[in-house]
Each structure stands twice: as structure tokens, then as C-alpha cells.
Amino acid sequence: MARTGAQKLPTLDTPLDDAALKARVYPLSEEADRALRETLASHVPYIEEVSRYIIFSGGKRLRPVLFMLCAAAAGGEPDPRLAAIFEYLHAATLLHDDVVDEAGLRRGRPAARVRYGNDSVILVGDFLFSKSYSLAVEVGDHRFVTALTRCTTTMAEGQVLELLATDQLELDYPGYLEVIRAKTAVLIAAACEMGAIHAGAPDAVVEALYDYGMALGLAFQMVDDALDYVGTAHEFGKPVGHDLVEGKITLPFIHVRDTAPAKPVGHDLAEGKITLPFIHVRDTAPARVRERLLSLAREGRQRPEAVEEAKELVVAHGGVEATYARAAEYARAAQEALGRVPELGGDREVLLSLPGYVLRRRH
Amino acid sequence: MARTGAQKLPTLDTPLDDAALKARVYPLSEEADRALRETLASHVPYIEEVSRYIIFSGGKRLRPVLFMLCAAAAGGEPDPRLAAIFEYLHAATLLHDDVVDEAGLRRGRPAARVRYGNDSVILVGDFLFSKSYSLAVEVGDHRFVTALTRCTTTMAEGQVLELLATDQLELDYPGYLEVIRAKTAVLIAAACEMGAIHAGAPDAVVEALYDYGMALGLAFQMVDDALDYVGTAHEFGKPVGHDLVEGKITLPFIHVRDTAPAKPVGHDLAEGKITLPFIHVRDTAPARVRERLLSLAREGRQRPEAVEEAKELVVAHGGVEATYARAAEYARAAQEALGRVPELGGDREVLLSLPGYVLRRRH
Numbered sequence: 170m171a172r173t174g175a176q177k178l179p180t181l182d183t184p185l186d187d188a189a190l191k192a193r194v195y196p197l198s199e200e201a202d203r204a205l206r207e208t209l210a211s212h213v214p215y216i217e218e219v220s221r222y223i224i225f226s227g228g229k230r231l232r233p234v235l236f237m238l239c240a241a242a243a244g245g246e247p248d249p250r251l252a253a254i255f256e257y258l259h260a261a262t263l264l265h266d267d268v269v270d271e272a273g274l275r276r277g278r279p280a281a282r283v284r285y286g287n288d289s290v291i292l293v294g295d296f297l298f299s300k301s302y303s304l305a306v307e308v309g310d311h312r313f314v315t316a317l318t319r320c321t322t323t324m325a326e327g328q329v330l331e332l333l334a335t336d337q338l339e340l341d342y343p344g345y346l347e348v349i350r351a352k353t354a355v356l357i358a359a360a361c362e363m364g365a366i367h368a369g370a371p372d373a374v375v376e377a378l379y380d381y382g383m384a385l386g387l388a389f390q391m392v393d394d395a396l397d398y399v400g401t402a403h404e405f406g407k408p409v410g411h412d413l414v415e416g417k418i419t420l421p422f423i424h425v426r427d428t429a430p431a432k433p434v435g436h437d438l439a440e441g442k443i444t445l446p447f448i449h450v451r452d453t454a455p456a457r458v459r460e461r462l463l464s465l466a467r468e469g470r471q472r473p474e475a476v477e478e479a480k481e482l483v484v485a486h487g488g489v490e491a492t493y494a495r496a497a498e499y500a501r502a503a504q505e506a507l508g509r510v511p512e513l514g515g516d517r518e519v520l521l522s523l524p525g526y527v528l529r530r531r532h
Numbered sequence: 533m534a535r536t537g538a539q540k541l542p543t544l545d546t547p548l549d550d551a552a553l554k555a556r557v558y559p560l561s562e563e564a565d566r567a568l569r570e571t572l573a574s575h576v577p578y579i580e581e582v583s584r585y586i587i588f589s590g591g592k593r594l595r596p597v598l599f600m601l602c603a604a605a606a607g608g609e610p611d612p613r614l615a616a617i618f619e620y621l622h623a624a625t626l627l628h629d630d631v632v633d634e635a636g637l638r639r640g641r642p643a644a645r646v647r648y649g650n651d652s653v654i655l656v657g658d659f660l661f662s663k664s665y666s667l668a669v670e671v672g673d674h675r676f677v678t679a680l681t682r683c684t685t686t687m688a689e690g691q692v693l694e695l696l697a698t699d700q701l702e703l704d705y706p707g708y709l710e711v712i713r714a715k716t717a718v719l720i721a722a723a724c725e726m727g728a729i730h731a732g733a734p735d736a737v738v739e740a741l742y743d744y745g746m747a748l749g750l751a752f753q754m755v756d757d758a759l760d761y762v763g764t765a766h767e768f769g770k771p772v773g774h775d776l777v778e779g780k781i782t783l784p785f786i787h788v789r790d791t792a793p794a795k796p797v798g799h800d801l802a803e804g805k806i807t808l809p810f811i812h813v814r815d816t817a818p819a820r821v822r823e824r825l826l827s828l829a830r831e832g833r834q835r836p837e838a839v840e841e842a843k844e845l846v847v848a849h850g851g852v853e854a855t856y857a858r859a860a861e862y863a864r865a866a867q868e869a870l871g872r873v874p875e876l877g878g879d880r881e882v883l884l885s886l887p888g889y890v891l892r893r894r895h
């Protein structure tokens with residue numbers, strides 16, 4: 170079993186520790202939740218049911234919260250109704266992604282597609298997509314909706330890029346960056362950018378907050394990709410699969426055993442997704458390790474043990490630390506983007522602390 | 533084999549016959565084609581390939597043509613670039629529909645999902661959806677984009693309604709009307725409405741053209757549903773499956789045999805879709821026929837011969853004629869909506885003739 174020492178991972182100085190940060194963010198995410206409940210109306214009750222299933226499944230409301238924080242920082246009203254746009258878009262993406270990935274689980278429970286079927290999930294995704302545009306159009310601000318179209322077009326391209334990159338063992342760092350930029354970071358950037366636009370901020374502020382969101386989003390996705398290699402255990406330093414090795418059958422295990430399809434869940438490599446931890450080791454490890462890694466990855470889809478061994482190789486050869494190092498660079502870049510606009514008001518401490526939180530999160 | 537006499541079907545007086553109508557519409561659909569070729573750009577060449585496959589597969593450009601006709605009728609510029617919005621949306625819907633329906637064929641060749649996979653098709657559908665919004669937002673007109681969000685939200689609801697209505701043998705006429713209104717007619721209505729909006733027309737004109745498009749769209753879908761019961765033969769009065777019974781193996785047969793999945797294609801009833809021809813016979817035929825029809829429909833998914841027999845019952849008991857009669861009412865209503873706005877300019881003759889063409893089309 171691979172073990173990763175938490176002490177090796179980079180950190181970032183932040184004005185607030187995680188507890189203080191969460192305390193300040195919590196009321197915003199509550200407001201977003203309320204707005205989501207209020208705006209999630211359809212003439213078709215079934216659509217509301219499927220939408221609620223995906224939207225109220227424990228998401229952290231990162232995107233709506235960022236929209237409100239950036240709107241306030243730029244001197245505007247942090248309208249939770251508009252913040253909902255970003256959660257709807259995110260949910261639409263998750264619904265379609267789960268169909269594409271044939272996902273069995275999402276946030277620890279059966280994916281919406283398992284419960285409601287692929288058909289429903291594709292169509293409700295389309296509905297949520299339209300819903301987000303309906304809300305955005307209410308603002309009546311050309312710059313606002315234009316930013317949204319740029320975002321959704323790039324996101325769709327990102328999903329396709331990711332699909333095309335599947336099983337491409339030779340995917341390089343720029344290619345990887347392009348995928349995670351389009352599929353994840355662009356929406357987070359748009360939430361920040363559109364908060365500033367809604368506040369009527371000048372271009373320099375809009376651009377700085379866009380850059381902040383983009384860097385934060387890249388750091389966020391890199392950490393996600395690193396965590397995929399060290400498992401979903403809530404604490405680092407705990408070997409992956411630890412409970413199971415000790416014969417403990419825990420609720421997560423039972424849940425997956427009873428609901429998931431045969432294929433492994435949450436393992437990027439098992440699904441042919443080539444991410445930074447893999448890329449780093451493939452490109453820096455000794456030839457012998459590289460050959461072994463590639464050969465295991467080629468077997469990955471057929472043989473779960475090959476994926477396990479590949480994961481151990483990646484962890485043992487520093488793939489996770491290297492990924493965190495890159496994520497830390499982007500987290501710092503996010504803070505620096507804020508530094509370009511010292512005139513920002515609102516809760517600057519929270520904005521400055523989020524990049525550190527993203528680095529520290531372990532699930 | 534069922535036989536439907538063409539002489540029983542209703543017609544509608546129109547200023548232009550089909551040949552004259554086509555001659556006037558052709559240049560517009562050419563313009564739409566050009567605009568589609570010009571605007572269909574993506575950073576990802578693969579997206580362009582899949583998009584081209586669905587968009588340039590012989591569609592009639594009904595929606596872009598209507599947008600341009602209505603814009604011109606309301607005294608505006610018939611901008612083909614904006615007309616493309618409606619073809620992109622239509623294509624996005626077709627892509628997602630084909631995944632939901634597990635369609636094997638579309639317009640006589642393998643559906644995009646057969647060729648490119650469900651994954652690609654879902655994501656390219658999302659891209660085309662965003663594309664249509666990108667174009668719409670360029671106009672910078674709040675009323676224009678608001679009309680689009682109303683349209684796409686209703687369309688998504690319509691797709692879900694259709695899904696929920698699948699295998700509901702008791703679906704009634706109002707329920708059927710709600711489905712076809714949302715899934716088909718709303719987009720055609722929006723193309724007409726938004727043409728008028730773009731021309732800066734007063735509300736009364738915008739509403740009249742919306743009503744025109746809505747009625748035309750309902751007639752269009754009803755004819756589609758009727759044609760599903762009399763086959764895709766190019767001429768009426770020719771028994772369905774005629775060639776095959778006589779042992780002629782034609783290209784359409786070879787194509788379907790070699791490319792389609794095992795399940796029958798284009799047969800609504802075989803896919804559990806309850807449409808007006810069925811509803812009419814279920815509600816008006818003698819009890820003995822109704823019972824037989826319902827029992828055959830229940831078997832439909834498992835036994836192709838049951839679907840065949842059900843189709844023959846529906847045709848024999850006037851389901852097709854009754855559907856055409858309703859379609860004719862809507863076609864007349866479309867003409868009447870135009871009558872409300874005698875001040876309209878542009879090519880009024882074409883707009884007045886399209887409802888008749890929709891009734892006359894046999895494929």
C-alpha cells in the first residue's frame with residue numbers, strides 16, 4: 170500500500186484558517202441554497218425531482234459563493250438568484266458527464282443516471298442549462314450574457330477534449346492543462362468574472378477576478394486529480410483501501426458494492442483519464458518505471474490490479490507531490506491576481522484564503 | 533397490408549403550388565447553409581466534424597427559412613447568421629433525442645450516435661446549444677434572448693414530457709398536444725417570433741407570427757406522426773412495406789439491414805410513443821377494436837408483428853385521416869394568424885403557402 174506523507178505537500182499562507190473561512194462562507198452557501206430552492210421551478214414536477222436530486226446532494230456551492238464574493242468585492246450586490254446560474258450549469262455538466270463516464274456514484278450515493286436513467290438525466294441536464302440562461306438573461310446586461318456564452322462554449326469543448334484525451338497515454342502537460350482549463354476552471358473563472366461584471370466593475374477588475382478564478386479552478390482540479398491517486402480517504406497519510414485491508418466493511422464499501430456497476434468508480438486511470446500525477450511520473454521516472462507504468466496503464470481497463478499497481482507506482486515516484494506543487498503555483502497565482510486590484514472591497518480575506526483551502530482539502 | 537387513399541386527406545388552398553414554393557424558398561435555405569458553414573467554428577476540429585455530420589445531412593432548413601421569412605415580412609433584415617441559431621438548436625435536440633431513443637438511423641443514414649458514439653453526441657449537442665446562444669447574444673437585444681430562453685426551457689420540458697409519456701397507452705389528446713407543442717412547435721414558433729423581434733416589429737406582429745409558427749409546428753408534427761403510420765414511402769396509397777412484400781430488396785432496406793440496431797426504427801409505437809393516430813382509434817373505434825389495439829400495443833416492445841398489426845388497425849379505422857383533419861385545422865389556423873396582420877410585407881405568399889405544403893408533404 171502506498172503512503173503519502175502529508176508533510177511533503179506545499180501549503181499557502183492565508184489570512185484565515187479553514188474554520189474561520191468556513192464560518193464566513195457558510196452564510197453565503199446557505200443563501201445560494203435558498204435561491205436554488207426558489208428558482209428551481211418547472212411545469213414538469215419530475216424535472217424538479219431529478220434536478221433536486223443532483224443539486225441537493227451535498228455540493229459545496231463553490232461557484233455561487235465565488236460569484237457573490239466577487240460581486241461584493243467589486244462593490245455590487247451579491248445576488249444569490251444570479252449565483253444560482255453557476256450551480257445549475259455545474260449540475261448540468263455533472264449530469265451529462267456521468268452519462269459519458271457511465272458513473273455509478275456521485276458524492277457518495279448512486280449517480281442520478283443510475284436512479285433516473287440516462288434518458289432523463291440527459292434531458293434534465295438540457296433543462297438546467299436553459300434554466301441558467303433564463304436567469305442570466307433577466308439581468309439584461311449584454312456583457313453578462315456574453316461572458317456566459319463564452320464560458321459554456323468552452324466548457325462543452327472541454328468535455329469533448331477530455332473525451333478525446335481518454336486512453337491517450339501520451340497526453341502531455343499542455344494538453345492536460347487545456348482539458349482541465351476548459352472542463353473545470355472556465356466555469357469557476359466565469360463565476361468570478363460575472364460577479365464583477367454584475368457589479369459594474371471596470372475591465373481591469375473584471376479581468377483580475379477572471380484570472381483569480383481561473384488560477385483557483387486549475388489548482389482545484391489538480392488537487393482533485395491528485396486525490397484520485399491517494400483515494401477518497403478523509404485524511405492523508407492513511408493508505409488507500411486501508412479499512413478494507415484490515416477487513417473492516419464500512420458503509421462506503423457496502424454502498425458501492427450494492428449500487429455501483431462492475432467497473433471501478435472514481436479511478437481516473439481505470440477510466441483511461443490521464444492526469445498530472447501520471448504525466449509527471451511517466452515523464453520523470455527512470456525508464457524501467459516508465460515502461461512498467463505505461464504497460465500497466467494499457468492493461469488498466471481490463472485488469473483492476475494493474476490500475477492498483479500503476480497508482481502505487483505514481484504515488485511512490487512523487488506524482489502526487491509534483492501535482493500539489495503545480496497546484497500550489499496556481500493557488501499563489503490566484504492570490505497574486507487579487508494583489509493586482511488592491512481597490513477591491515468586500516471580504517478580501519475570504520478570497521485570499523480560498524486558494525489555501527483548495528490546497529489543504531483532503532476530499 | 534393497409535392502404536390509405538390519398539383522396540381522403542384534407543388539403544388547403546395556397547397561393548403557390550409546391551414547385552413555386554420550393555423555388556422561392558430554395559435561395560433562403562441556401563443562404564442558411566452558407567451561414568451554417570461560416571459560423572460552425574470550434575477550437576476542436578472533432579466537434580466541427582460531428583456537427584457537420586448532423587447539420588449537413590439533408591435537413592430542409594425549415595426553421596432558419598421561417599426566421600428569415602418572418603424577419604423580412606416584419607420589415608427587417610433577414611440575417612442568415614441569426615437564422616443559423618434555429619438549425620443549431622434543432623441539431624442539438626436531434627443529437628440528444630437520438631441517444632434517448634437509441635435511434636439507429638436519422639434521415640436515411642446511420643445516426644450520429646451510431647457513428648461517433650453516445651458520449652460525443654451528448655457533448656457536441658451541448659456545444660451546439662451554446663453556439664446558438666453565442667449567436668443570439670451578439671444581437672444585444674434583451675427581448676431576442678429572452679424569447680430564446682423561453683423556447684429552450686420549454687423544449688427541454690417537452691423532451692422530458694415525451695419521455696414520461698412513453699408507454700403510457702392512456703395518454704389523451706391534451707397530453708399529446710402538450711408534448712408536441714413543447715418538443716416541436718415551440719422552436720418553430722420561436723423562429724418566427726424572433727424574426728419579428730429582430731425586425732423591431734410591434735407586439736401584435738410578434739404575437740401573430742408566434743401563433744403562426746406554433747400552429748404550423750403543430751400541423752407539421754401531426755403530419756409526421758401520421759406518416760409514421762403509413763410508412764416512409766414517398767407516395768401515399770402505396771401499401772407500407774410494398775416493395776418488400778414483392779421481394780424487392782431496395783437500397784433503403786439494405787441500408788437499414790446493414791446499419792440499424794435490432795430494434796425497428798421510425799416506428800413510434802414500437803418505441804412506446806403514443807401519437808394522435810393511435811389516440812383517435814383507441815377513443816373512437818368499437819370496443820372490440822380498442823381492446824385488440826391496446827393488447828397489441830402492450831406487446832409492442834417485444835413483438836414486431838404486434839406493432840405491424842396495431843398499425844394496420846390504426847390505419848384501417850381512420851387514425852391517419854383523423855390526424856390529417858386535425859393537422860388541417862392547425863394549418864388553417866396558421867394562415868388565419870397571418871390574416872390578423874395584413875400590414876405584413878415580405879413574401880406573404882410563401883408564408884401563406886407553407887401550411888398547405890406541410891399538409892401535402894409525404895415524407
